Amino acid sequence: MVRPRHLDHAAWWPLRPEARAAWADALDLELGDPERRYAAGRRARDLLERATAATAAVVGVADQDLVWTSGGTEAIDLAVIGTARAAERRGDPRRHLVVSAVEHSAVLRAAERLRDEHGYALDVVGVDGSGTVDPDEVASRLRADTVAVHLQHANHEVGAVQPTDEVARACQRVGALLHVDACQSVGQMGLTLGHLGADLLSASAGKFGGPPGTGFLALGPRARLAPQLTGDERQRGRRSGAIDVAAVAAAAVALQAADRDLAVERSAREVARRHLRARWPEVVADVQLHGPLADAHPGIVAASALYVDGEALVTALDTAGFAVHSGSSCAATSGQPSHVLVAMGALTHGHVRVSVGPTTTIGDLDEFLDAYAEAVRTLRATVRG
Numbered sequence: 502m503v504r505p506r507h508l509d510h511a512a513w514w515p516l517r518p519e520a521r522a523a524w525a526d527a528l529d530l531e532l533g534d535p536e537r538r539y540a541a542g543r544r545a546r547d548l549l550e551r552a553t554a555a556t557a558a559v560v561g562v563a564d565q566d567l568v569w570t571s572g573g574t575e576a577i578d579l580a581v582i583g584t585a586r587a588a589e590r591r592g593d594p595r596r597h598l599v600v601s602a603v604e605h606s607a608v609l610r611a612a613e614r615l616r617d618e619h620g621y622a623l624d625v626v627g628v629d630g631s632g633t634v635d636p637d638e639v640a641s642r643l644r645a646d647t648v649a650v651h652l653q654h655a656n657h658e659v660g661a662v663q664p665t666d667e668v669a670r671a672c673q674r675v676g677a678l679l680h681v682d683a684c685q686s687v688g689q690m691g692l693t694l695g696h697l698g699a700d701l702l703s704a705s706a707g708k709f710g711g712p713p714g715t716g717f718l719a720l721g722p723r724a725r726l727a728p729q730l731t732g733d734e735r736q737r738g739r740r741s742g743a744i745d746v747a748a749v750a751a752a753a754v755a756l757q758a759a760d761r762d763l764a765v766e767r768s769a770r771e772v773a774r775r776h777l778r779a780r781w782p783e784v785v786a787d788v789q790l791h792g793p794l795a796d797a798h799p800g801i802v803a804a805s806a807l808y809v810d811g812e813a814l815v816t817a818l819d820t821a822g823f824a825v826h827s828g829s830s831c832a833a834t835s836g837q838p839s840h841v842l843v844a845m846g847a848l849t850h851g852h853v854r855v856s857v858g859p860t861t862t863i864g865d866l867d868e869f870l871d872a873y874a875e876a877v878r879t880l881r882a883t884v885r886g
């Protein structure tokens with residue numbers, strides 16, 4: 502039996518041991534509703550406040566400016582739609598948005614909803630062959646009626662890191678908000694809202710070793726939100742509904758552990774990433790590597806191969822004991838090629854994304870490459886008949 506290798510950290514990062522322990526401890530506390538004033542409620546409130554303070558400190562915002570959500574997708578939805586609707590409520594006439602073409606589908610779908618259902622103008626900025634936007638191009642799209650720019654920090658499919666600081670300066674010049682989707686970077690690349698110069702930052706705990714289905718939106722002083730879930734006044738009226746306090750406590754502990762170990766984890770992953778990039782084209786012909794070598798996420802490597810199907814490759818690699826990803830999560834259900842690769846003008850055929858973790862070894866990657874080369878050979882032989 503082959504030892505299974507998890508090479509899909511960009512989709513889900515295995516629960517960190519500290520987070521697992523914190524989660525179990527929290528469940529043992531028999532937490533009540535943090536809004537209740539009796540003992541079980543006070544225990545929950547106390548734990549929630551401590552988790553919020555710890556998390557807010559890591560991303561550099563005040564405790565009251567952290568909004569817990571059901572994950573990255575909801576945090577993004579709140580950032581995109583919540584900021585626009587808050588501006589509308591103030592009587593602000595601005596109705597223009599800018600996004601990049603390689604955003605996660607959560608950003609793209611939310612922005613398209615504002616365009617299609619609320620009459621917003623939407624500018625989608627293209628990227629170069631490495632998946633990176635030109636900050637001058639983004640700046641040139643800004644208008645007097647631009648409400649917000651939504652730009653990811655690191656791309657989830659090819660690892661390109663966007664020039665958010667230059668975009669932030671351009672946004673400040675015209676008074677537009679900048680929301681950074683940092684779901685792939687928080688806990689992995691040491692970001693704070695202040696360093697980014699952003700007004701909002703969205704994060705997903707399942708991507709830094711916390712519980713999946715938990716995330717947050719961090720807010721700077723200029724950000725205003727209209728709630729998307731209504732029904733009560735929790736979280737200062739920004740997001741209604743019960744909070745899973747035990748999961749939030751585990752997420753906070755995961756983020757603290759990730760932040761503590763960041764330098765070591767990042768450099769180990771960077772070594773693995775460079776090794777994989779260097780060797781990948783050596784093991785198979787007709788392969789195109791994606792994403793930049795520098796200014797990149799430390800753990801993501803992606804490549805396409807001619808004459809093979811990505812999903813068939815994923816299945817063959819799974820049989821060989823390697824968990825990798827192909828296409829984008831929206832593409833996986835739609836059967837469409839990855840919109841990120843299409844925007845880059847890259848080869849979409851036989852796309853495989855490997856995302857390494859801190860414990861991924863060079864030996865694991867060499868074994869992966871052997872299995873990959875074998876799978877490509879077999880699949881190409883089938884295609885050629």
Ligand SMILES: Cc1ncc(COP(=O)(O)O)c(C=O)c1O
Nearest residue numbers: 572573574605657682684685705
């Ligand atoms: C860049 C990016 N943004 C947002 C998300 C959505 O996060 P979640 O799965 O927590 O909803 C993902 C998940 O893959 C992502 O990679």
